[in-house]
């Protein structure tokens with residue numbers, strides 16, 4: 001009787017370890033990715049089409065790198081994006097090296113410095129799957 005129970009415990013332990021191993025493996029495969037917005041040019045003018053050839057997933061991180069004080073990053077809604085208006089900002093970042101983790105859905109970012117979004121195409125939209 002005692003032996004049988006021990007066997008059952010060992011079996012469930014082995015199954016538990018296997019499940020943990022699978023979870024770790026899966027976590028590795030689903031590891032979040034970091035994207036430097038604008039690649040080597042960073043967050044700057046004419047960045048608008050940078051997202052076009054990329055696929056983003058929830059949990060990925062956008063890194064906005066730029067000269068602090070010269071640009072900023074304003075998360076806006078689709079209307080703010082279309083009209084380059086930051087008065088309804090969802091959040092504003094200005095460290096010069098801002099890391100934003102993406103939730104599932106479409107996100108809109110513009111530069112809030114006068115003219116940069118409208119005349120400089122300093123705006124992106126990113127859809128995370």
Ligand SMILES: *[C@@H]1O[C@H](CO)[C@@H](O)[C@H](O)[C@H]1NC(C)=O
Nearest residue numbers: 048049052078081124125126
């Ligand atoms: C997102 O950006 C792309 C590239 O500039 C553009 O073609 C597309 O219309 C934009 N989407 C929205 C919802 O504004």
Ligand SMILES: *[C@@H]1O[C@H](CO)[C@@H](O)[C@H](O)[C@H]1NC(C)=O
Nearest residue numbers: 034063095096097098099100
């Ligand atoms: C963003 O991440 C980098 C490292 O990847 C770090 O140096 C920087 O301080 C972070 N930015 C903020 C505002 O925490």
Ligand SMILES: [Cu+2]
Nearest residue numbers: 071111113116
């Ligand atoms: Cu700017």
